[in-house]
Amino acid sequence: xxxxxxxxxxxxxxxxxxxxxxxxxxxxxxxxxxxxxxxxxxxxxxxxxxxxxxxxxxxxxxxxxxxxxxxxxxxxxxxxxxxxxxxxxxxxxxxxxxxxxxxxxxxxxxxxxxxxxxxxxxxxxxxxxxxxxxxxxxxxxxxxxxxxxxxxxxxxxxxxxxxxxxxxxxxxxxxxxxxxxxxxxxxx
Amino acid sequence: xxxxxxxxxxxxxxxxxxxxxxxxxxxxxxxxxxxxxxxxxxxxxxxxxxxxxxxxxxxxxxxxxxxxxxxxxxxxxxxxxxxxxxxxxxxxxxxxxxxxxxxxxxxxxxxxxxxxxxxxxxxxxxxxxxxxxxxxxxxxxxxxx
Numbered sequence: 179x180x181x182x183x184x185x186x187x188x189x190x191x192x193x194x195x196x197x198x199x200x201x202x203x204x205x206x207x208x209x210x211x212x213x214x215x216x217x218x219x220x221x222x223x224x225x226x227x228x229x230x231x232x233x234x235x236x237x238x239x240x241x242x243x244x245x246x247x248x249x250x251x252x253x254x255x256x257x258x259x260x261x262x263x264x265x266x267x268x269x270x271x272x273x274x275x276x277x278x279x280x281x282x283x284x285x286x287x288x289x290x291x292x293x294x295x296x297x298x299x300x301x302x303x304x305x306x307x308x309x310x311x312x313x314x315x316x317x318x319x320x321x322x323x324x325x326x327x328x329x330x331x332x333x334x335x336x337x338x339x340x341x342x343x344x345x346x347x348x349x350x351x352x353x354x355x356x357x358x359x360x361x362x363x364x365x366x
Numbered sequence: 367x368x369x370x371x372x373x374x375x376x377x378x379x380x381x382x383x384x385x386x387x388x389x390x391x392x393x394x395x396x397x398x399x400x401x402x403x404x405x406x407x408x409x410x411x412x413x414x415x416x417x418x419x420x421x422x423x424x425x426x427x428x429x430x431x432x433x434x435x436x437x438x439x440x441x442x443x444x445x446x447x448x449x450x451x452x453x454x455x456x457x458x459x460x461x462x463x464x465x466x467x468x469x470x471x472x473x474x475x476x477x478x479x480x481x482x483x484x485x486x487x488x489x490x491x492x493x494x495x496x497x498x499x500x501x502x503x504x505x506x507x508x509x510x511x
Binding site: 194211309321323345351355356 | 379382383385386387388389390392393394395396397398400404405407408411412414415416418419420
């Protein structure tokens with residue numbers, strides 16, 4: 179069972195990322211804070227007795243659910259799913275060649291890094307905007323899989339879907355981000 | 367081996383993961399760029415969550431303690447052996463009364479039959495007279511007198 183201090187330390191270690199992640203989803207500071215607060219409360223209330231090792235996965239799962247609850251409350255579920263269904267068509271990344279993107283990135287690294295090419299903050303802003311434009315499930319999969327560095331199985335558990343779906347979401351998210359950034363002349 | 371040939375040796379899933387990781391690495395600094403007021407609210411939320419857990423723990427402990435106390439008090443005051451025995455007493459009396467009434471009625475009926483039999487054996491009346499309800503009543507009345 180996690181002690182009060184362990185729970186506090188855990189929450190402290192994840193709160194900033196959780197807030198940023200929620201911001202990418204809901205694009206509203208107040209709502210993002212509400213989601214993080216709800217998630218913290220639920221974790222403490224229902225899973226405060228769990229061991230410290232179990233807390234990260236539980237918190238990720240709760241955060242996903244709280245975010246989905248927020249969308250439901252906002253009655254944007256239909257819009258959300260219609261955006262998701264766009265990606266279910268499977269044609270999105272037909273014209274995306276990951277090798278080409280990485281090759282361009284590698285070449286650009288040799289010539290001049292993205293840091294030197296443009297203001298780093300501006301690049302970050304473009305990446306954040308591209309992430310915000312992703313459909314919710316792809317954004318969730320991308321952030322958990324790559325930013326939170328969770329493996330495919332953990333991401334699948336947190337999202338409540340299959341590992342195959344996680345791979346598909348991630349692949350499409352990366353393709354969409356790559357295309358969007360290249361279109362803006364950004365080679366990451 | 368240059369980057370190009372290195373990439374060709376990787377499968378597409380690895381390439382996607384590599385690109386995803388590279389993109390997300392850009393987000394790392396942004397996680398620390400959280401405004402002070404947001405940080406303060408996150409801290410407050412965290413404290414609130416910890417306090418909630420503390421309250422739940424206290425409530426749970428209080429509830430367990432209270433339940434035990436009730437059980438102990440109840441046992442001493444109302445539900446001891448003699449208390450339980452006493453609460454069953456009315457039921458026992460009722461059952462005994464019912465059994466007693468049953469036995470009395472049975473005896474009464476046996477006596478009535480015995481009287482009729484005696485009358486049949488000692489009297490000159492025809493046996494059919496004793497099947498008459500009115501005559502049986504007459505016999506009972508005269509026996510009482």
